[in-house]
Amino acid sequence: MKKEKKGWKELPVGLVLDAATCRDFETGDWRSEKPIWDENKCTHCLICWVYCPDSAIIVKDGKVQGIDYKYCKGCGICAEECPPKVKAITMVREEK
Amino acid sequence: MIVARTGNEAMAEAMRQINPDVVAAYPITPATEVVQLFSKFVHDGLVDTEFVPVESEHSACSACVGASASGARVMTSTASQGLALMHEILFIAAGLRLPIAICLVNRSLSSPINIHCDHSDTLASRDAGWLQIYTENAQEAYDTTIQLVKIAEQVLLPGIVSTDAFIISHGMERVELVDDKDVPAFLGERKVNYSLLDVDNPLTLGPLDLQDYFYEHKRSEIDAMDHVLPVIEKVQKEFGEKFGRYYPIVDEYKMDDAEVAILAMGSTGGTAKVAVERMREKGKKVGMIRCRVYRPFPKDAMTTALTKAKVIGILDRSDTLSSLGGHLYNDARSILYDSHTRPILKNYVYGLGGRDISIEEIESIYTELLGIQKSGAVDKDIVYFGVRGE
Numbered sequence: 112m113k114k115e116k117k118g119w120k121e122l123p124v125g126l127v128l129d130a131a132t133c134r135d136f137e138t139g140d141w142r143s144e145k146p147i148w149d150e151n152k153c154t155h156c157l158i159c160w161v162y163c164p165d166s167a168i169i170v171k172d173g174k175v176q177g178i179d180y181k182y183c184k185g186c187g188i189c190a191e192e193c194p195p196k197v198k199a200i201t202m203v204r205e206e207k
Numbered sequence: 208m209i210v211a212r213t214g215n216e217a218m219a220e221a222m223r224q225i226n227p228d229v230v231a232a233y234p235i236t237p238a239t240e241v242v243q244l245f246s247k248f249v250h251d252g253l254v255d256t257e258f259v260p261v262e263s264e265h266s267a268c269s270a271c272v273g274a275s276a277s278g279a280r281v282m283t284s285t286a287s288q289g290l291a292l293m294h295e296i297l298f299i300a301a302g303l304r305l306p307i308a309i310c311l312v313n314r315s316l317s318s319p320i321n322i323h324c325d326h327s328d329t330l331a332s333r334d335a336g337w338l339q340i341y342t343e344n345a346q347e348a349y350d351t352t353i354q355l356v357k358i359a360e361q362v363l364l365p366g367i368v369s370t371d372a373f374i375i376s377h378g379m380e381r382v383e384l385v386d387d388k389d390v391p392a393f394l395g396e397r398k399v400n401y402s403l404l405d406v407d408n409p410l411t412l413g414p415l416d417l418q419d420y421f422y423e424h425k426r427s428e429i430d431a432m433d434h435v436l437p438v439i440e441k442v443q444k445e446f447g448e449k450f451g452r453y454y455p456i457v458d459e460y461k462m463d464d465a466e467v468a469i470l471a472m473g474s475t476g477g478t479a480k481v482a483v484e485r486m487r488e489k490g491k492k493v494g495m496i497r498c499r500v501y502r503p504f505p506k507d508a509m510t511t512a513l514t515k516a517k518v519i520g521i522l523d524r525s526d527t528l529s530s531l532g533g534h535l536y537n538d539a540r541s542i543l544y545d546s547h548t549r550p551i552l553k554n555y556v557y558g559l560g561g562r563d564i565s566i567e568e569i570e571s572i573y574t575e576l577l578g579i580q581k582s583g584a585v586d587k588d589i590v591y592f593g594v595r596g597e
Contacts, residue, residue: 119423119430124363125304126416126424127401130409 138165142185144202146178152199159189159200212382214345214375218284218310218368219244220382221352223254224390227308228279231259231270233289236322237372238312241284264289268296268307275305276412278402280356283307286372287314287328294332297365301336302428303413306359306397310352311369312376313341313473313524315560323561324372326472326525329501330534336428338366338435339502343458343476345370345380350452353390358442360397362435371474372561385450393449432503439500457508458497459515461487465494467576468516470535472498475522475557475564482569493573498535506542513539518551518580520572522592524558532556532589553585557592564593 153175160168160175167183169176178189190200212220218241222230230249232242249258257274261267267283275281285293290311300307315321316328329339340355342348351368359366370376385393401410416424439456447453460480462468469479476497486493496512496519498505513519523533531537536554543549555572558564572592579585591597 116419117423119426122420122423122427124400124427124431126302126413128411128414130411132411 137181138184139179139181142180142183142205144185144187145180145205146183146185146187146189146200147203148175148178149199149201152197154194154197154199156194156197158192158194162188162192164188208384208386210382210384211379212345212349213240213377213379214348214370215240215312215377216244217345217349217380217382218352218370219248220384221349221390222282222310223248224385224387225280225282225353225356225394226254226391227256227282227356229257229259229271229274229281230283231261231267231274231281232283232285233261233264233267235264235286235289237314237376238284238286238289238310240376241310241312245284264292265296268293268300271307272296272300272303272305273403275300275307276303276402277404278397278399280360280397281305281307282310282356284310284312286312287316287322290328290332291316294335297332297335297337299413300365302424304363304428304431305365306356306363307365308352308355308359309337309365309367310348311367312372313369314372319560321560322372324374324473324524325559325561326523326534327559329367329369330525332367333502333534336364336432337502338362338364338439338500340366340368340500341472341498342368342370342375343474343497343499345375345378346382346452347454348375349382349384350446350450350454353385353393354439354442354446357394358435358439360394361438361442362431364431364435369473374474383452389449393446435503436500436505454499455508456500456505457512458499459512460495460497462494462496462512462515464492465516466492467518467520467573467580468494468496468513469520469522469569469572469576470496470498470513470539471522472501472535473524475524475569478564478566479522479569482566482573485566485570486573491573491577493577504538504542509539510542510546513543513550514546514548516550518553518576520576521552521554522564522572523554523556526556526559536589551579551583551585552588553579554589555592556589559594562593568593
């Protein structure tokens with residue numbers, strides 16, 4: 112999943128980036144812990160979707176589909192906010 | 208056209224002929240006249256420049272950064288404390304690769320407060336990523352101002368051209384001006400890769416750059432500085448061919464058979480040339496090296512020049528306040544480490560706060576250097592020349 116980063120000779124001169132580049136900035140490689148979503152436990156209350164600061168909870172037709180690891184920074188808010196009786200999201204150590 | 212001009216007037220004339228798109232400046236002695244005269248050119252309609260009279264040098268440099276990033280040809284002028292106040296923005300201009308040109312007058316940094324010449328202001332900014340060219344007289348200041356704009360725009364780095372406070376800035380000299388129409392022709396249009404004002408192609412300039420890319424961007428800036436010297440040489444040659452005045456990166460005077468020599472920067476180069484003449488009349492084989500381009504440091508040309516003589520007296524109009532002497536002395540010692548032949552070096556820090564150095568005093572330094580050549584030993588490698596109580 113990790114994109115190869117550019118070497119210094121490939122960079123444009125003068126600290127210039129294109130505008131609106133958030134989509135290209137894959138913050139998933141910041142992660143040290145990874146949320147694991149359990150489809151069988153999930154009640155699709157969408158609390159995780161509301162709280163996720165990176166819009167990394169994938170939802171389709173009102174149902175959680177999974178986690179977008181390209182952008183998920185592994186903050187763990189989704190696992191924390193998932194209701195205690197449901198516990199559909201658990202954090203595990205990211206493997207290198 | 209031959210005219211009588213002070214260094215400041217000559218630099219202002221060069222700016223008028225360059226006709227920059229934007230000048231943002233704040234006055235400071237002894238560089239005030241440069242933009243004061245230029246603002247009159249603006250008022251009289253002699254230039255098309257957008258003149259921005261800002262409230263500080265920090266703002267002046269910041270306005271220059273914004274204007275330059277929009278694709279404009281941008282210039283300003285300052286000295287001493289003014290450059291110190293720009294310090295934060297100097298690094299940003301260089302990192303963003305904006306070819307801003309500063310017409311600077313070298314003046315001591317406070318304290319004690321003083322308005323006269325030494326090189327402590329620009330040398331304190333030597334690591335900011337700006338080109339630095341020190342001139343010997345008003346003519347060279349005028350010519351170099353024109354050259355610097357072209358050099359900076361080709362290498363995409365900002366640059367400083369400087370004169371010595373009052374000695375050059377306020378001294379009236381014979382100056383030969385290029386025809387007005389020839390300056391824009393020599394410079395051409397500034398070519399830009401992007402413009403902040405191009406709304407059809409939006410871009411992000413100067414974003415936060417953390418562990419993953421900061422180093423790559425810095426490496427690219429370092430590399431840019433590594434490729435500057437050939438461009439300076441090309442532009443100087445082109446200027447020489449067109450207008451008949453050529454200045455080398457390292458100015459050597461009577462070095463071919465010199466046994467001892469002086470290395471200096473700025474107007475002292477001119478004084479030392481007269482001292483060389485007088486010593487030669489007495490049959491002494493002495494020479495002079497003037498460091499014209501200081502940043503980037505011309506390692507090869509300087510090594511070649513320094514290794515021609517057996518003893519070099521290095522005149523620094525500044526001190527690094529590090530117990531290691533002056534800036535030129537440290538640079539010279541550093542490059543000579545790799546050299547097979549190493550002349551004996553002696554550092555003379557002199558002229559701080561504008562204290563004059565005379566032809567006779569430089570002659571006395573040559574006499575001392577000849578003595579060192581004879582004995583083969585230096586008693587004291589860093590001396591503070593011309594200070595009372597030493």
